[in-house]
Structures are given as structure tokens and as C-alpha cells.
Amino acid sequence: MRKEYTNETTNQTDPQPIKGERGGPILGAKNPEIDRQNPDILVPPDTDHGTMPNLKFPYAQSHMRVEYGGWSREVTVREMPAAKTIAGVNMHLEPGGVRELHWHKEAEWSYMIKGKARITAISPSGREFVDDVEAGDLWYFPSGVPHSIKGLSEGAEFVLAFDDGGFSENSTFSITDWFAHTPKDILAANFGVSEEEFDGIPDGEVYMYQGEVPGPIAQGLPEDANEFVEESFSFKLKDVKPVETSGGKAWIADSTNFPISKTIAAALVEVEPGGIRELHWHPNEDEWQYYLEGQGRMTVFASGGKARTYDYRAGDVGYVPFAMGHYVQNTGDTPLVFLEMFRSDHFADVSLNQWMSQTPPELLKEHLPLSDEFIKNALHADKRPNVKYN
Numbered sequence: 001m002r003k004e005y006t007n008e009t010t011n012q013t014d015p016q017p018i019k020g021e022r023g024g025p026i027l028g029a030k031n032p033e034i035d036r037q038n039p040d041i042l043v044p045p046d047t048d049h050g051t052m053p054n055l056k057f058p059y060a061q062s063h064m065r066v067e068y069g070g071w072s073r074e075v076t077v078r079e080m081p082a083a084k085t086i087a088g089v090n091m092h093l094e095p096g097g098v099r100e101l102h103w104h105k106e107a108e109w110s111y112m113i114k115g116k117a118r119i120t121a122i123s124p125s126g127r128e129f130v131d132d133v134e135a136g137d138l139w140y141f142p143s144g145v146p147h148s149i150k151g152l153s154e155g156a157e158f159v160l161a162f163d164d165g166g167f168s169e170n171s172t173f174s175i176t177d178w179f180a181h182t183p184k185d186i187l188a189a190n191f192g193v194s195e196e197e198f199d200g201i202p203d204g205e206v207y208m209y210q211g212e213v214p215g216p217i218a219q220g221l222p223e224d225a226n227e228f229v230e231e232s233f234s235f236k237l238k239d240v241k242p243v244e245t246s247g248g249k250a251w252i253a254d255s256t257n258f259p260i261s262k263t264i265a266a267a268l269v270e271v272e273p274g275g276i277r278e279l280h281w282h283p284n285e286d287e288w289q290y291y292l293e294g295q296g297r298m299t300v301f302a303s304g305g306k307a308r309t310y311d312y313r314a315g316d317v318g319y320v321p322f323a324m325g326h327y328v329q330n331t332g333d334t335p336l337v338f339l340e341m342f343r344s345d346h347f348a349d350v351s352l353n354q355w356m357s358q359t360p361p362e363l364l365k366e367h368l369p370l371s372d373e374f375i376k377n378a379l380h381a382d383k384r385p386n387v388k389y390n
Helices: 032-037 175-180 184-191 352-357 361-367 372-377
Strands: 056-058 064-067 070-075 087-093 097-103 108-122 128-134 137-141 147-162 208-210 234-236 243-245 248-253 265-271 276-281 287-293 295-301 307-313 316-320 325-330 336-342
Touching: 056 307, 087 097, 097 175, 108 265, 128 137, 265 276, 265 325, 276 352, 287 307, 295 316, 295 336, 307 316, 325 336, 361 372
Parallel strands: none
Antiparallel strands: 056 316, 064 070, 070 087, 087 147, 097 147, 097 208, 108 128, 108 137, 108 147, 137 234, 243 248, 248 265, 265 336, 276 325, 287 316, 287 336, 295 307, 295 325
């Protein structure tokens, strides 16, 4: 006879894989803290089926690089093998902290989470670009464009996205590293000075360092800086008119309104308590997510009847492989805020509801036993309490 389990073994203090008469308690080693954060993995919905890749990785489990001036941590294909199209870096700069002059083979897109920073870059025509960015702002540096980031008076924290899942922040082209690995006689000949000029250069990459908080941006700014830059490297996302519904809102940035951003398209999504980012898929690329506030869950539907549900909270990275159906539901009592990013020059999605609303009703009813009332009332965008945008 099956043992009856009390609520004591299924509560939030000691969560267990028990669902009615199915399952049973974990008698061996366990980690209740992780189980509490992943209730839909410990006890999956009955609709989950088959084998799916891991589509969640918390930044809290990423190796932290702690330096003078700040820190950084990354989630790449090494931490989450499914994330082949985008790698993400979470970085913090203290006031005056500097991410040194460097460049990448990959393009860099960023969203400022907190604080303010000064960014510098050189345009393809050799013109200098300098700007101060704050919470809610974006920047984008195309591949090969040299740049730097410096924390202002309150410091800065931001998330960086690179258009290659195999990228690592620990393997960039840094100015100090280049000097350290160039013979001094070559440096002297290149700059027309004596070799002694380079006696004090670092013996390797500095990466990040603690500098002074800079003054107003006008101080020390070259007279023609920014004037002839073909396209701005920075963008104020919150100046974009959001798509608003009863369930939340979304701000979209891609090459149509942020022209230089040719390889990363993104949306900042805010879902109200009880709201849902509706059932949909993306017809152009994989989706890389970064959860900024709140908590939610997502079920990802793959071909062959496979589906898996994942729980997310602030600081987690989520991922949806190309064309897989999904939704994101706010499971908390505060707004759920997250970024959707794509290795693409434009944002695109296909709504399940929209697709069904444009399909002849009789054809729909041949597939699904839907009532006429459902087809008439539920498949209208103005009556849906969901977060929807195109």
C-alpha cells in the first residue's frame, strides 16, 4: 500500500517531487534552496514531455572576475550549451572604474541597468564618439570598433550581449596587451620616440582598473567629437513609444530605430502581475533573455511533442532556440521585467492568437474542437489581457 504524505513534505520549507499520489520524497542528498527556485522542474506540469536542453542559467552560478574598479561575469555557450547565437556579460564599474580601451571580433550591444557611464569609441571614418549613458540606455559597438567604458559618480552596472555564443569577455583585444606583446624597438619606431618611453608599460592585459571620476563630458572633448559620426553608438530606449496592453508593455530597439545595431535586435518587456507574454515564436533567430526584475516561468514547445517548463527570477538568463513556441508568465506579485535579444537586424515574432485569428474558422475547427463563441470573442487582439507586440 502506498504511503500517504502530509503537507509537511510538500511545503516551501522542504519541497518534494510529489504530485497527488505520484512521486515521493527525496531521501538522499538535496538542495532545497535550488528546489524552491525551480518548482516547475521539481514537479513539472503534466504537459511537459520529452528531452529538452537546459534553457536557464543563473548569473549567480557564473565565475566572477573581480578587479580593481569593478567586476564581470559571463554566460556563454560553455555555461549554457544551447545558447549558440549570443553570449552575455554582466559587468559592474565603480565610480571612476574603467573597462580599458579594447575591441572584439564580435559586435557588442548593452543595456544600462543602474548608474551612469561614459563610453568612447572611434567610428569607421576615424571620428571620435563620446557619450554619457544612464539607466535604460543602450549602446552598440560594431565588430572591430575600439571603445572604452568608465563609471561616473554613482558607478555603473550593465548587461552586454555579443553576437556569438562562443564569445568570452576574457579574450578581447586590449591596448595594454598589445603594447606588452610588441617589441619596444617596434613601438619606438612606430611612434617616433625612444625605447625608454615604454619602460613602464604593463607586462600584460590590465582589463579593468580604478581611475578618477571624470568631470563634465564637455571637458577634454575634442572640438569635432560626435559631429561627423555616421551613426550614433548610443540610444535612449525609454524614448521609444512602448507597445502597451492591459497586461504590460514593451520597448523595441532594432536597426529601424537604432540604425547602427545591425546584428542585435531587442525588446525590453514588462509584464504586470497576472499577465503573460502571450504564446508566440520568433521566425528569424534564437532568443536570449536576461531577467531584470520579478519572477516568472516559461514553457518552451519544440517539434516532436517536446516541451519543458523553466522558472526564472532576477539575474537569470533564459534561452529559446529558433522557432520554438513559448510564453512568459509573471508568477510574482510585482512586475516581471526582462530583455529579449536576437542576433538579427530586426525584431520579429509570430503570435499564436494572431495566426489563429487570420485562419478560416472552419479550418480551425477541423483541427481543434473550438466553439464559435471562442473563435468570435477570444481571437481579437483588443480583448486579450496579454502582452503582445509585433
